[in-house]
Amino acid sequence: MHIIEQKQAFQQALLTWYEAEKRDLPWRRTNNPYYIWISEVMLQQTRVDTVIPYYERFIKKFPTMEDLSNAEEEEILKMWEGLGYYSRVRNLQSGVREVVESYGGTVPNNRKEISTLKGVGPYTAGAILSIAYGVPEHAVDGNVMRVLSRILLIEEDIALLRNKKIFEQAVMELISEEDPSSFNQALMELGATICTPNPRCLLCPVRDFCIAHEEGKQQQLPIKIKKQKMKHISLASFAIQNEEGNWLMQKRPSTGLLAGLWEFPMVELKELHAIEAFEQESDLQLKNVTELARFPHVFSHVTWDIHAYRAQLSDIDTHDSLQFFTKEQIKELPKSKPVLKMIDHIDW
Template sequence: MVNELKNIEKISIENFQDDLISWFKAEQRELPWRKDQDPYKVWVSEIMLQQTRVDTVIPYFNRFIEWFPTIKDLADANDEKVLKAWEGLGYYSRVRNLHSAVKEVNEKYGGQVPDTPKEISNLKGVGPYTAGAILSIAYGVPEPAVDGNVMRVLSRILSIWEDIAKPSTRKVFEKAVRQLISHDDPSAFNQALMELGALICTPTSPSCLLCPVREHCQGFHEGVESELPIKTKKNAQKNVELAAIIVKDENGRLLIHKRPETGLLANLWEFPNVEINQHFLMGKSQITDLFKESFDMNIMLEKSIGQIEHVFSHLIWNIRVYTGSISSDFPEDNEWKFITLTQMEDYAFPVSFQKMLKLYKDTI
């Protein structure tokens, strides 16, 4: 690790801090979670921003804080409403962990987000990055908050040639931040590194001529900024073929199904669906048989209304969407419900199933 950080010696740390923080205070974007440094709002924003673009997060953040303005409001909310507030944002384990952790904060810490590394790191879903972000931004604690943006920026500034796709590499960058961070204003320093990665030191074609810390950047001086960071490619995504059916009873109500409590899209609602053999052209009778076999469901398959592709980080769903009908004597329980189109608003659905609903509405 000593060798990877040898270029820190080439930097005037004080000048680097001044240049970075001055730029941030002059050029930072106006974002709703920056209006104050409330630890709860910082926490919510950081969880939402994982794997998700800022422009996408803003309306979700505003709605979430409107629905749950305090830790107590979120702690007291039922799971269905919390999932509904997150609907469409994806990576739903984030909000389930947040909800669980907020309940603990409400009960154990009187609704006050912990301000020590040990306590905050013990909360469900709060990893090293999130802990560092909350502690530094909200509480002014000089802790590193190392995400992909920060690793990209520092790999160029310090000419670090370690593979950032390896979890062990994060320790290299955390050590670098501990040496570089401003103890006078750790909040602005960490936010500035993130902002620099988002606006200037971008993954491709970094805007080096506009960079406020260009004179400190070893990658720029060596002419290798476009080669950094080193990042190995992920494994190819798996393709999964599904058949989904929007099925209604004789009263026009639609049948929905609640996914299991664990696993992909846990506890969200969906239209009945089954995995089909992607190498075999399945007709209506075979698909009907699959629904009977999987759910003991006697459906009358009507017609195909389209196909949807939905991409996850590790797999791709290719979904054939059908309409159909079923008798209302199909048993309802906690996992199966008949609801009207209007009642759909009360249930949280993944984006893929919202796309199916739009297809269906276009046919009626």
């Protein structure tokens, strides 16, 4: 790691580039720890361009931690609708409630306390501390590991959790004590825009410090073992109308994938045809069934292959407990992306 000896020059090159080239993102216009917390949670596993409108709507709806703390779950899920990984917003609300109740509404400014909050891991903690409070703390995500694996020629598997400490230690050795906020954001920005999976080395402001580039190994790094094989599950989902033209919806369980969101009734397809499988599992009888679409919905380790149908019930009078909603009511419910895709295919 001979770069450590050239630390000051490396910092200067990186920070000068960042100041000149950084993207103008809404969460970079504030040092409010609550807003930065929201942005970091949203940015987990989600593209920047996707996050921007969600972030702006979210802080407008919940401008203070008290507002988010007091919000109903369906309200926060609706604001998160389509962003995916819904446990993120549940954990965010839980963590914010802890701050309101235990810290007087002030986000802790040290790693020990902030790391006890629900949903705040080492990366989020470091991002909030460095960006909002100017504390020289590491904030190591996938982008940062990719950058440092090349600059420092770290040939350890970044998919192994134990190796993350190597990168955290490297950041702590390299970080600017004077401007840790810009330093951490500069590393993230470099990984997002220049030191990408296919690196644009000719544009890199710290190419002269990069050992992997010097040795021609930049394309081989970072080392990451293959992900586990994706599991595929076939599902049939039915947009079912009653005689009044309203639609049958059901709420998903409070735990598991897409917890607490509303959806059209769904059944897993194994041996039976979609209609037969649905009628057998739900004890409902369908009529006027037409296919709407087929599409995948990808989670981290499983893909739903969804067969979407439109139908009516043939025995509506026997099911008084079913919940039907108008189009306007459905718009207000928090829904998952598969439901939004189905709605796009329904000729309302």
